[in-house]
Amino acid sequence: MLNNDASGRGRAARLAELRRRHEIPVLIVGGGINGISTFRELALQGIPALLVEQRDWCQGASGALSRMIHGGLRYLETGEFTLVKESVTERDRLLKNAPHYVQPLRTTVPIDAYCSGLINAGKRFFGLSERPSRRGALVIKAGLTLYDLYTRDSGVMPRHHLAGGAATRRRWPAFNDWVKCSATYYDAWINYPERLGYELIEDAEQANSQALALNYLSVVGANDGRITLRDASTGEQFSLVAQVVVNATGAWIDQLNGVLIPPAGAGKMIGGTKGSHLIVRSPELLAALRDGMVYYENQEGRVCILFPYFGNVLVGSTDIRTDDPNDVVCGDDEVRYILASLRFVFPHIAITERDILYTFGGIRPLPVSDSAINGRISRNHSIQTLAAAPGRPFTTLCLIGGKWTTFRAFGEQAADRVLTLLGERRLVSTVDMAIGGGRDLPAGGARQVWIAELATQYNVAREQVARWVARYGSRVGRLLAFVTQSPDRPLRHQGDYTVNELRWIMLNEQVELPEDLLVRRTALAIAGQLTPALIKEITALLAAERGWDPHQARTHLRLTFERLAGYHGLSALANIAIEDPFDVSES
Ligand SMILES: Cc1cc2nc3c(=O)[nH]c(=O)nc-3n(C[C@H](O)[C@H](O)[C@H](O)COP(=O)(O)OP(=O)(O)OC[C@H]3O[C@@H](n4cnc5c(N)ncnc54)[C@H](O)[C@@H]3O)c2cc1C
Structure with a gap:
C-alpha cells in the first residue's frame, strides 16, 4: 500500500475503517479550518470523532484567506x-504555537x-x-x-x-x-495556511487513534436518522448514525442543512x-x-x-x-x-x-445580514444549534462565520458544546499547545546550530536543511529520515523541491490529486512558479506512486490544467495538448 499517511493508515485502510463504523458520537462535516479545529479539540479529549471533507483539506474559504493572522483593526469601528x-x-498564540508558519x-x-x-x-x-x-x-x-x-x-x-x-x-x-x-x-x-490545517489533522489523529479524517468524502443524504457519505473517487456510499453532527461547511452550511433536514433546511444562515x-x-x-x-x-x-x-x-x-x-x-x-x-x-x-x-x-461564510455594505457584516463567529427531532436523532451544531485567525477559539467553543451534549468533559486545553512542525522548534541561534547538526547527521547540505525547516518546521527530522533512504534529486523543472520530498508529502499527507500538491501541500502555485512542464513532472510522480496508467494520468493532468486555468487565472493551460503524460522533458 503506497498511499500510507503518518497515522499508518492509507486511504484504503481509512475507508475500510469507515465501513466498520456504523455508529459514531460525532460527525464533523467540512474540512476547512473550523471543522479541522473542532476535530482536533475533540480528538484530544478522547472522542472518536469523524471528520469528512468533500474535496481537499482547506480548499474552500480556508485556502482563500488574505493570509493575515490579525486582530482586524477596522472591526473596532x-x-x-x-x-x-x-x-x-489568538494571533499571539499562533505566533508561539505555530512559529514555523x-x-x-x-x-x-x-x-x-x-x-x-x-x-x-x-x-x-x-x-x-x-x-x-x-x-x-x-x-x-x-x-x-x-x-x-x-x-x-x-x-x-x-x-x-x-x-x-x-x-x-x-x-x-x-x-x-x-x-x-x-x-x-x-x-x-x-505562509502555509493549508499545511497548518493538515498538521492539525495529523496531530489529532496521532493523539487519538480512534479519530478519523477523510478528504474527498461528502455527506450526500440523511434518511431515517442515518447519514449517507460518498467517496468522490469510487462513488462508494457509507451509512452511519451520529449523536451530534457539526456542520462546519462554511458557505455550504445552508446546502448541508437542506440535506440533513429535507426538504426545507433550517432557514438561511449564511450570506456569503x-x-x-x-x-x-x-x-x-x-x-x-x-x-x-x-x-x-x-x-x-x-x-x-x-x-x-x-x-x-x-x-x-x-x-x-x-x-x-x-x-x-x-x-x-x-x-x-x-x-x-x-x-x-x-x-x-x-x-x-x-x-x-x-x-x-x-x-467568506458570513452570517446572513441585511447590511447594505458588505464590509460592515460582522466577522464574528457563532454556533447555531438545531435540536434532534423525529426522524433526525442527532443534534446539529452549525458553525457560522469566523476568521482563520480565531480557529482555535471557535473550535474550542464548538467542541465544548459537543462535549456537553455527549456528557463528556474537557481533558486538555489547546491554548498553549504547539502545532505540528511548530513543536520543539528551536528559535534564533539555536535553530542554526540544530540545522547544522541535522546537515551533518544526514549528510545533506545545510542550505537544503534550512529550506526544509522553513517548510516543515520540526517535522524535518521525519522528512530527512525518508529522503535519505534512497537517491534523491531536485525536480527537473523546479530545483527548490526534490523528488523524494514530494514523494514524502504524497505518502504522508493525504494527497489524492495533483492539485492538492501544487496548490495546498506546497506553495508552488501561489508563488507563481507553475509551468506546464512542472505540473506535468509532478503529476507523473504522483502517477508513479499511485500506479496510474497513461489514460488515468492524462485525465488527471487535463483536469489539473483546466482547474488552474478556470480558478487561478492560468488561462494558457486550458489549451495545452497532452500527448504522452509521462514525458516530462521540457514542454
Ligand atoms: C477572500 C477571503 C479573505 C480572508 N482573509 C482572511 C484573513 O486574512 N485572515 C483571517 O483570519 N481570515 C480571513 N478570511 C476568513 C477565513 O478564511 C474564513 O472565515 C475561514 O477560512 C472559514 O473556514 P470554515 O472552515 O468555516 O469554512 P471553509 O474553509 O469554507 O470550509 C468548509 C468546507 O466544507 C466543505 N463541504 C461543504 N459541503 C460539504 C459536504 N456536504 N460534505 C463534506 N464537506 C463539505 C467544503 O468543501 C469546504 O472545504 C478570509 C476569507 C476570504 C474568503
Whole structure:
C-alpha cells in the first residue's frame, strides 16, 4: 500500500475503517479550518470523532484567506471589541504555537489627513451610519491604541507609532501625493495556511487513534436518522448514525442543512461574500513595500492590503455578495478593481494584467445580514444549534462565520458544546499547545546550530536543511529520515523541491490529486512558479506512486490544467495538448 499517511493508515485502510463504523458520537462535516479545529479539540479529549471533507483539506474559504493572522483593526469601528480582543489573543498564540508558519508582519497605514473620518467613525460606532469613509490619523491612532492595549500583557509585538509627512515620504517615496502621514503597527501573516490545517489533522489523529479524517468524502443524504457519505473517487456510499453532527461547511452550511433536514433546511444562515486576490510580479512594487504590509483604504474607503509573498506581491481583496459557494473565479471586473486600488496608493508603479501570476478567491461564510455594505457584516463567529427531532436523532451544531485567525477559539467553543451534549468533559486545553512542525522548534541561534547538526547527521547540505525547516518546521527530522533512504534529486523543472520530498508529502499527507500538491501541500502555485512542464513532472510522480496508467494520468493532468486555468487565472493551460503524460522533458 503506497498511499500510507503518518497515522499508518492509507486511504484504503481509512475507508475500510469507515465501513466498520456504523455508529459514531460525532460527525464533523467540512474540512476547512473550523471543522479541522473542532476535530482536533475533540480528538484530544478522547472522542472518536469523524471528520469528512468533500474535496481537499482547506480548499474552500480556508485556502482563500488574505493570509493575515490579525486582530482586524477596522472591526473596532463597528464596536466588535470582543472579536478584536479574541483575534489578537489568538494571533499571539499562533505566533508561539505555530512559529514555523506564522510570523510578525510590520503593517503601515497611509493616511490622508489628521482629523478626517472622526464624525463618520463615531456614527458607525453608534450604528448611525454604515457608509465606509476615509479615516484620519486620530481615528487610526485611537484604534491602534486599543490594539496595543489588548496585547500589552503578552508583549509579543512592538507597539504602534505614527510618522509625520516628511518621515513617511522618506521611507515610502512611491506613495501617492494624498498621503500626509502614516501609522505603523504589527500584525502577523501565515505562509502555509493549508499545511497548518493538515498538521492539525495529523496531530489529532496521532493523539487519538480512534479519530478519523477523510478528504474527498461528502455527506450526500440523511434518511431515517442515518447519514449517507460518498467517496468522490469510487462513488462508494457509507451509512452511519451520529449523536451530534457539526456542520462546519462554511458557505455550504445552508446546502448541508437542506440535506440533513429535507426538504426545507433550517432557514438561511449564511450570506456569503466573494473575495479575490492577485499575485503580481513587480520588483518595483516589492521594493516599495520595504518588507512590510501596506494596509490602505481605496477611493471609497474600503480596506485593501498588499504585502510581499514568496518573492511577489499579494494584493486583495474584493467583497462581493453571492449565494453560490462555488462562485470563486476572480472576474475581470475584480482584476480591474484591484489594479485600480493599487494605482490609488502607488500611482507611478505600472502594474498591468500581464504582471498577474496567479489569482485565488473564496467565499467568506458570513452570517446572513441585511447590511447594505458588505464590509460592515460582522466577522464574528457563532454556533447555531438545531435540536434532534423525529426522524433526525442527532443534534446539529452549525458553525457560522469566523476568521482563520480565531480557529482555535471557535473550535474550542464548538467542541465544548459537543462535549456537553455527549456528557463528556474537557481533558486538555489547546491554548498553549504547539502545532505540528511548530513543536520543539528551536528559535534564533539555536535553530542554526540544530540545522547544522541535522546537515551533518544526514549528510545533506545545510542550505537544503534550512529550506526544509522553513517548510516543515520540526517535522524535518521525519522528512530527512525518508529522503535519505534512497537517491534523491531536485525536480527537473523546479530545483527548490526534490523528488523524494514530494514523494514524502504524497505518502504522508493525504494527497489524492495533483492539485492538492501544487496548490495546498506546497506553495508552488501561489508563488507563481507553475509551468506546464512542472505540473506535468509532478503529476507523473504522483502517477508513479499511485500506479496510474497513461489514460488515468492524462485525465488527471487535463483536469489539473483546466482547474488552474478556470480558478487561478492560468488561462494558457486550458489549451495545452497532452500527448504522452509521462514525458516530462521540457514542454
Ligand atoms: C477572500 C477571503 C479573505 C480572508 N482573509 C482572511 C484573513 O486574512 N485572515 C483571517 O483570519 N481570515 C480571513 N478570511 C476568513 C477565513 O478564511 C474564513 O472565515 C475561514 O477560512 C472559514 O473556514 P470554515 O472552515 O468555516 O469554512 P471553509 O474553509 O469554507 O470550509 C468548509 C468546507 O466544507 C466543505 N463541504 C461543504 N459541503 C460539504 C459536504 N456536504 N460534505 C463534506 N464537506 C463539505 C467544503 O468543501 C469546504 O472545504 C478570509 C476569507 C476570504 C474568503
